[in-house]
């Protein structure tokens with residue numbers, strides 16, 4: 001029987017994940033939807049999940065006996081309450097990033113899952129499933145010697161008025177925070193943020209661009225430019241410099257045209273397209289593990305470390321100082 005999934009949060013990514021579960025992936029079906037905005041829940045139901053039941057609250061959806069697993073795709077500030085409820089109900093839960101908006105919140109999830117005694121949570125860090133990052137990791141692991149530095153950029157064409165300076169960390173940089181730990185098999189020890197000249201395209205409350213400097217336990221130095229009003233497209237760059245050579249994240253595949261004396265490649269503009277294949281793979285991984293009553297992939301511990309690192313980066317934004325990052329011992333469940 002197909003895994004019966006309930007979705008909490010029927011906005012952009014909730015709708016997109018529900019579509020891939022019902023139309024692209026195998027072994028699962030969306031049977032329930034809940035959103036504080038009833039119109040969004042109804043739109044998801046009519047567009048991609050016509051046989052789903054609408055629930056008034058996420059808690060009722062999680063408790064319903066006809067739901068086997070839960071997808072949390074609501075706003076970040078609401079993730080913790082739903083993930084904790086799913087753990088309490090013993091149901092596997094896929095939670096979009098961030099796992100929680102504070103380190104304390106993520107810690108509560110780690111403690112609840114550890115007490116449950118088995119993995120139930122997968123965090124939506126989809127870059128670990130991306131073919132380009134997997135190829136880069138294979139080269140970093142074996143071909144360029146000891147990694148010394150990482151130069152990276154995370155650029156969005158533009159952001160909404162509601163996007164404020166700390167969101168550059170916990171909404172945007174959080175992808176790099178997670179993927180570089182995985183890529184380098186390392187953890188962070190400090191963070192610093194510096195602000196170049198502000199772009200005139202950023203609204204009043206947003207300092208953009210920013211440069212985040214991270215230092216790892218093994219001594220790797222990472223610089224990430226976060227620039228969310230770059231205008232020209234959605235652009236993710238990553239270069240790892242090792243003792244014997246360097247390696248770049250591949251560009252997304254695109255047709256090269258020669259026309260009117262110009263040689264051109266298109267650049268993507270929407271995040272939904274940049275990692276479209278990796279969203280498919282991460283959710284299939286979730287479905288396969290959830291069918292066995294558990295979870296794999298990026299864990300609550302990874303979500304917690306990302307939250308601790310994010311908090312340090314936000315403090316670094318506010319103070320201009322180098323902020324130390326300290327982690328407690330990793331619980332046995334995540335060894």
Ligand SMILES: NC(=O)c1ccc[n+]([C@@H]2O[C@H](COP(=O)([O-])OP(=O)(O)OC[C@H]3O[C@@H](n4cnc5c(N)ncnc54)[C@H](O)[C@@H]3O)[C@@H](O)[C@H]2O)c1
Nearest residue numbers: 009010011012013035036037040073074075076078096097
């Ligand atoms: N992995 C990625 O690349 C990626 C991409 C986009 C968004 N996200 C994450 O997914 C989450 C949703 O982002 P989005 O772009 O879809 O936002 P969105 O605003 O388009 O959708 C969020 C939906 O959640 C609903 N919602 C808010 N509070 C709720 C609550 N308490 N209970 C139920 N529903 C609630 C809203 O009404 C809205 O329909 C965010 O955490 C975001 O960071 C991840």
Ligand SMILES: O[C@H]1[C@H](O)[C@@H](O)[C@H](O)[C@@H](O)[C@H]1O
Nearest residue numbers: 154155156171172175228271
């Ligand atoms: O929620 C989105 C998403 O995570 C994108 O991958 C990122 O580039 C955006 O900055 C963020 O707002």
